[in-house]
Amino acid sequence: MALIPQGPRTIAPGAVHVPGWLTRSAQRDLVAACRDWSRPPAGMTRVKTPGGRWMSVRQVCLGLHWTPYRYSRTHTDGSHVKAFPEELARLAVAAVATAYDDPGDYAPDIALINYYDSAARMGMHQDKEEHCDAPVVSLSLGDSCVFRFGNTENRNKPWTDVTLESGDLFVFGGESRFAFHGVPKTMPGTGPSDIDMGAGRLNITIRQSGIES
Numbered sequence: 001m002a003l004i005p006q007g008p009r010t011i012a013p014g015a016v017h018v019p020g021w022l023t024r025s026a027q028r029d030l031v032a033a034c035r036d037w038s039r040p041p042a043g044m045t046r047v048k049t050p051g052g053r054w055m056s057v058r059q060v061c062l063g064l065h066w067t068p069y070r071y072s073r074t075h076t077d078g079s080h081v082k083a084f085p086e087e088l089a090r091l092a093v094a095a096v097a098t099a100y101d102d103p104g105d106y107a108p109d110i111a112l113i114n115y116y117d118s119a120a121r122m123g124m125h126q127d128k129e130e131h132c133d134a135p136v137v138s139l140s141l142g143d144s145c146v147f148r149f150g151n152t153e154n155r156n157k158p159w160t161d162v163t164l165e166s167g168d169l170f171v172f173g174g175e176s177r178f179a180f181h182g183v184p185k186t187m188p189g190t191g192p193s194d195i196d197m198g199a200g201r202l203n204i205t206i207r208q209s210g211i212e213s
């Protein structure tokens, strides 16, 4: 964590990094919530791509269940996906208001929680299964990572590598909503010791699905 709190930094038009946005106590609360959401039924699982490859992150979804590359109401274990909690909606609305001068109407209804062990990474991709171009809100907990924020054309350069630490917020919307992004690596052992989280990194990605309930 930086000794002097840093304000929002625009990485690309509509893509804003806010270091240290979550207090330690908010981080602890979110870690505890992630632990609850991870429990079965509809808990944290490994995810297989249609090509038959396993993603290296483990994932649990709230509101709608995402599997590459679509949303459904049913978890792969057959149970109904867990509800998207109102407190996450409030947090995400506050996040968008921090990132943008004009936050517009934001009505998030889904979240994906990714757990990265020391070997996990996420390839360059777009978040494009939503039927809506409202911003994506991303919160990081635990180990730091390199978050690669690319362009909207393809998964190649130009990109900007941003270090996301525990408590950081990253919002991408507007012109950057469909930018390719990924996590080429995490930095094991860099997470804070006072948020009641073991090894690894958690990322909570909150979105507005645009899918009728």
Ligand SMILES: O=C(O)CCC(=O)C(=O)O
Residues within 6 Å of the ligand: 112, 114, 122, 127, 138, 147, 181, 182, 183, 203, 205
């Ligand atoms: O872990 C991250 O910071 C990014 C996660 C992500 O891009 C996703 O879940 O779509």
Ligand SMILES: [Fe+2]
Residues within 6 Å of the ligand: 125, 126, 127, 181
């Ligand atoms: Fe993503």
